[in-house]
Amino acid sequence: MHELVIVSGIVEAVSDLARREGKRILTFTVAVGELASFDKNLIEELLNEVKKGSLIEDAEARIEIERAEVLCKSCEAIWGFSDLIEPLGENEREMIHFLPELVSSFSKCPKCGSRDLEIRSGRGIRVSYVEFEE
Amino acid sequence: MSSRNKLDYREVLIPKRLKAIKYILMIASGKGGVGKSLVSATTALILAKNNLNVGLLDLDFHGPSSSVIYGGLKMPSEEEEGLVPPVVEGVKVMSIDQFVEGRPIPVSGREKREIIKELLALTHWGDTDVLVVDMPPETGDVLLTSLSYLRGRRGAILVTTPSKLSLKVVDRLIRLLSETGVEILGIIENMSRLELQDKKVSPFGLEGAKELSSKYNIRFLGSLPIDPEASLYADEGKPEKLIYTRFGLELEKCLKKTVLLD
Numbered sequence: 016m017h018e019l020v021i022v023s024g025i026v027e028a029v030s031d032l033a034r035r036e037g038k039r040i041l042t043f044t045v046a047v048g049e050l051a052s053f054d055k056n057l058i059e060e061l062l063n064e065v066k067k068g069s070l071i072e073d074a075e076a077r078i079e080i081e082r083a084e085v086l087c088k089s090c091e092a093i094w095g096f097s098d099l100i101e102p103l104g105e106n107e108r109e110m111i112h113f114l115p116e117l118v119s120s121f122s123k124c125p126k127c128g129s130r131d132l133e134i135r136s137g138r139g140i141r142v143s144y145v146e147f148e149e
Numbered sequence: 150m151s152s153r154n155k156l157d158y159r160e161v162l163i164p165k166r167l168k169a170i171k172y173i174l175m176i177a178s179g180k181g182g183v184g185k186s187l188v189s190a191t192t193a194l195i196l197a198k199n200n201l202n203v204g205l206l207d208l209d210f211h212g213p214s215s216s217v218i219y220g221g222l223k224m225p226s227e228e229e230e231g232l233v234p235p236v237v238e239g240v241k242v243m244s245i246d247q248f249v250e251g252r253p254i255p256v257s258g259r260e261k262r263e264i265i266k267e268l269l270a271l272t273h274w275g276d277t278d279v280l281v282v283d284m285p286p287e288t289g290d291v292l293l294t295s296l297s298y299l300r301g302r303r304g305a306i307l308v309t310t311p312s313k314l315s316l317k318v319v320d321r322l323i324r325l326l327s328e329t330g331v332e333i334l335g336i337i338e339n340m341s342r343l344e345l346q347d348k349k350v351s352p353f354g355l356e357g358a359k360e361l362s363s364k365y366n367i368r369f370l371g372s373l374p375i376d377p378e379a380s381l382y383a384d385e386g387k388p389e390k391l392i393y394t395r396f397g398l399e400l401e402k403c404l405k406k407t408v409l410l411d
């Protein structure tokens with residue numbers, strides 16, 4: 016389960032930030048991109064589990080879904096999850112789950128057929144916000 | 150290069166992954182088509198045969214071929230530690246091709262950099278003596294990103310053909326690497342001659358790579374013949390045979406001149 020690895024990395028990165036800043040962190044928000052089809056509940060569970068015993072044990076972890084926005088650089092149409100990912104088979108979605116940038120290997124622009132796709136948002140998992148204690 | 154996002158989990162994970170690796174051997178050529186991937190894949194096999202614990206990371210977006218050379222790779226397995234690469238002939242192999250299975254990878258520079266970071270962060274190599282990296286075939290920012298993440302004890306072997314174009318690109322690559330402080334273990338000249346019965350034909354001359362080596366005071370490790378047998382075994386995915394071809398045996402001699410096998 017590579018979600019556990021990612022979550023461990025996130026908890027460590029946020030803890031490092033708290034240490035560097037010398038401040039307590041009250042909340043932090045993790046944006047989960049749609050493209051990679053992560054299970055939001057799983058990420059939340061893992062975050063709460065992994066942060067136990069860490070420097071940010073008491074910080075509240077919030078999860079938000081980041082909408083996928085993929086630009087076709089040929090015709091300038093913008094596509095979302097239901098256009099590019101939903102039509103794919105389980106196996107293909109699994110590959111994009113690991114490496115979201117591979118969307119252009121598996122999907123084309125539904126309008127013009129181009130693979131010149133650029134991910135504008137919603138690729139993977141990132142920390143989008145950190146709130147420190149004053 | 151863009152500044153590092155300290156909250157990016159990959160920035161935390163990559164150094165930890167690489168800590169388990171004693172030496173990172175980067176195989177670079179600056180351009181494609183010179184045999185960089187064949188040299189990388191065969192080098193990994195040779196090192197493994199010499200009882201080293203070896204990984205091969207294929208970052209050659211333009212033609213990820215380690216999957217073909219290794220006879221078709223299974224997907225890495227998803228374990229608690231991350232993605233665990235399949236092992237072929239004693240080599241742990243990770244390639245973008247395992248994910249796309251021969252499909253094109255039409256991605257921009259920024260996307261390539263994301264993929265490289267993700268692969269480095271997620272792959273669980275475990276204790277490894279040498280990680281051979283088939284470097285991106287270019288001299289631009291994707292190469293620089295790879296260099297900036299592949300930290301630790303590291304060195305590069307440069308592959309060129311005798312052609313003027315290849316030599317020129319490697320010349321540029323040498324200057325780039327010296328700016329980034331990467332040690333160059335040596336230069337290998339690939340496809341240097343054709344051996345027909347008793348006759349050796351060197352269509353491009355023999356001195357180019359040697360001259361380049363002495364210009365920069367870099368070790369010339371040797372030259373590899375055009376070897377139809379090696380090319381056949383690569384296409385057929387017979388790694389166990391590759392190391393015993395003329396190409397493989399000559400390559401082993403080159404590697405014996407480096408810290409990797411002495």
Ligand SMILES: Nc1ncnc2c1ncn2[C@@H]1O[C@H](COP(=O)(O)OP(=O)(O)O)[C@@H](O)[C@H]1O
Binds near residue numbers: 384
């Ligand atoms: N010394 C050689 N003799 C015969 N074929 C070779 C030799 N070196 C490389 N090749 C073949 O040439 C082609 C290009 O080599 P490859 O390693 O994919 O190049 P690169 O990675 O630099 O683009 C492949 O089919 C490979 O098997």
Ligand SMILES: [Mg+2]
Binds near residue numbers: 182187213
């Ligand atoms: Mg190649």
Ligand SMILES: [Zn+2]
Binds near residue numbers: 088090124
């Ligand atoms: Zn389009």
